[in-house]
Amino acid sequence: MTAFDLSGRCAIITGANTGIGQAIAVGLARAGADIVAVGRSSMAETEGVVRSAGRDCLTVHADLSAGGAAAEVMEKSVALGARPDILVNNAGIIRRADALDFTEADWDDVLDTNLKSVFFLCQSFARSAIAEGRKAKIVNIASLLSFQGGIRVSSYTAAKSGLAGLTRLMANEWAAKGINVNAIAPGYVETNNTEALRADPERSAELLKRIPAGRWAKPDDMVGAAIFLAASASDYVHGTILPVDGGWLAR
Numbered sequence: 001m002t003a004f005d006l007s008g009r010c011a012i013i014t015g016a017n018t019g020i021g022q023a024i025a026v027g028l029a030r031a032g033a034d035i036v037a038v039g040r041s042s043m044a045e046t047e048g049v050v051r052s053a054g055r056d057c058l059t060v061h062a063d064l065s066a067g068g069a070a071a072e073v074m075e076k077s078v079a080l081g082a083r084p085d086i087l088v089n090n091a092g093i094i095r096r097a098d099a100l101d102f103t104e105a106d107w108d109d110v111l112d113t114n115l116k117s118v119f120f121l122c123q124s125f126a127r128s129a130i131a132e133g134r135k136a137k138i139v140n141i142a143s144l145l146s147f148q149g150g151i152r153v154s155s156y157t158a159a160k161s162g163l164a165g166l167t168r169l170m171a172n173e174w175a176a177k178g179i180n181v182n183a184i185a186p187g188y189v190e191t192n193n194t195e196a197l198r199a200d201p202e203r204s205a206e207l208l209k210r211i212p213a214g215r216w217a218k219p220d221d222m223v224g225a226a227i228f229l230a231a232s233a234s235d236y237v238h239g240t241i242l243p244v245d246g247g248w249l250a251r
């Protein structure tokens, strides 16, 4: 068994139906973990690939923008028989508008999904792990906007900057209790989240010019970091926000 082997482990991944979440669910399964796929859309495609990798895949339907949904995810997972020891908080949305025009609805929707639900899912996951004496790993999906300001994405920047802070806070409180809390900060990844950016030729060319790797990321580019932060290889890593950004932040 290597330090990157996830055999015998069980991972909850939110937003596992598409994009980065789907790639991470499949990647963790191929590394040996059983999967609990959480989200508001059908998980059939992810479930098929996870099962073809020889791993179990439970699905939990949840709209994570709703109050109380995050805590219910843990209850439902446990009721289905899962004993999760990895949590990947991946589900997230983005709304774009100038700060001068930004609406309260676009603020609340993004903060509820990208920050509030993440905190309460971490809380219920950590409570369960601590109560049962399980060592556990939390991997939050942050953003370059956990470090930078961005443009036209006020609530997203607030949420992802807040998530970086919360990742450090939870790491401080839970490291000694056997829970590692870390985050991945993806660069620009080809998913639904960046469709509007990629559809704008000027903005898309500007972004590409700044990426040292010379290309946008594919969802699969996030998998290695996710396995590392979920596996025993990262047992002494706490509270870090790991950029996987093709070198963007080095510029």
Ligand code: NAP
Pocket: 014, 015, 016, 017, 018, 019, 020, 021, 038, 039, 040, 041, 062, 063, 064, 065, 066, 089, 090, 091, 092, 093, 113, 141, 142, 143, 144, 185, 186, 187, 188, 189, 190, 191, 192, 193, 194
């Ligand atoms: P995506 O393809 O739009 O995936 C977002 C996922 O979140 C989908 O599974 C979506 O479900 C789910 N989700 C959204 N709202 C939800 C809700 N209320 N309840 C349950 N699930 C919900 O985009 P992505 O790029 O893979 O995004 C994944 C994460 O990476 C997000 O946290 C995003 O902020 C972050 N990220 C992305 C990039 C990038 O360049 N793409 C960069 C940095 C960080 P549905 O399919 O049902 O909508």
